[in-house]
Amino acid sequence: MHIMEGFLPSPWWQVWFLVSLPFIIIGLYQINKLVQEKREALPLLAVAGAFVFVLSSLKLPSFNGSCSHPTGTGLGAVLFGPCIAAVLGLIVLVFQAVFLAHGGITTLGANVFSMGIAGPAVAYLIYKVGTRAGANTYATVFVAAALADLATYVVTSVQLALAFPGTAGFLGAFSAFAAIFAVTQVPLAIIEGAVIMLVFKYIVQLKPEILTRLNLLSESTIKKLQEAAA
């Protein structure tokens, strides 16, 4: 959920810019190094960014009538790591603000933190832990994507509660915001998990060399997955 332009009051929008800044700087540094090693990395990162943008501008099928969209950045984090995903998230959020009027300029810092940093970091951690523990790859991807989506909304609730604690205090405000978002978001997070899992399945079946080249899955795991699907 994008916090829109003008919603965060003065100390908070600057704070979230400052919090997001180090991640972006590390991400840019990593991209710079990657591009110097392999020139082909830049166009591939760009198409991944465009993919995240298009995916998040499509409406997810949802059964409760509310319209929402997947965040999509979880996939980027699993593929390239969380700091690079943060830079992609920043670019995508600027374009979303300017092309689609989702989000805004002053709230960019807060949105980058919730959607570009917190969500992808959760996805990345779960994916790493899951693959290391030898869990089922598809189940890991499902959990990673669904929890990344939820983490985004939890962080958004924290941001709103910090900015508007009201008289109920931070915890009271947080539970109010989280309750209202959780009701609308939990089903959508599950759908997003399922969708990203299907995307992963298509990649494994049709173009597994992407995953092996990025050192995400070994060839033996892919062979096992392909045999299981066949």
Added chain:
Amino acid sequence: MYEVLEDFAQENGLRQTSTSLKLLIGLSSILLCVSSPGPVAPLLVAASMSAVILALAKIPARFYARILLIPVSFAVMSIAVVLFITADGAVLIEVPGLPLTITTGGANLAVLLLARVFGGMCSLYFIALTTPMTEVFDILRRLRVPTVFIDLAMLTYRFIFILIEEAGQIYRSQVMRLGYGRFRESVQSFGMLSGALFLRTWESGEALVLAMDARCYDGRLGIPGDARPVSFLALAAALLYIGAVFGISLCTGGLVLV
């Protein structure tokens, strides 16, 4: 599919105006809205920005009205929460049977937030509808933003439009084959769409690498920038406008430094 605001940015009444001037006006209006302590200044910004968008940039009124509705769902949900959790001042309304009350403090805060969001969104639309992204890249370059970031943003920008087209085609053919009939099917179809899109994206990225290599790409994209001079009169008018809004925001609620 969404109508992308960028289409209007390419051909509107203010297309030829200096990019830096438009960004100066838009961004400072946003900052004024966010830091204004009272609702008058943001509402003034909203009114003046809407007037400029409709009269000078000649954006169709019907389209503008529709995009103004985009942020409403988020605004309503979050402002409702703020309204109920702020218990400050006299009680205005009590919801019978529920521990929900609306107080004067909460209502004032809600009105202020609504005005800020409205003013901020109108200023954002002013930038989005009058300034093509390609010209913003040029400004970023002059501001010495890292080249790798600008190149990445430009390539992403280019691919967004190609991919939106492809996603639309896949989506329409899925709808024609009743791919979104039931809930289960729609999740399946949407996953298929995203998967196919990702693979096509990746392939077109690889094709782009080849094409760029064939044209001697050395890690740097060059684009010619064209600087349009800012007329003294336009700059003076812009500064006068910003100063006036700032003055009004000070008069209607005192100074807020941070």
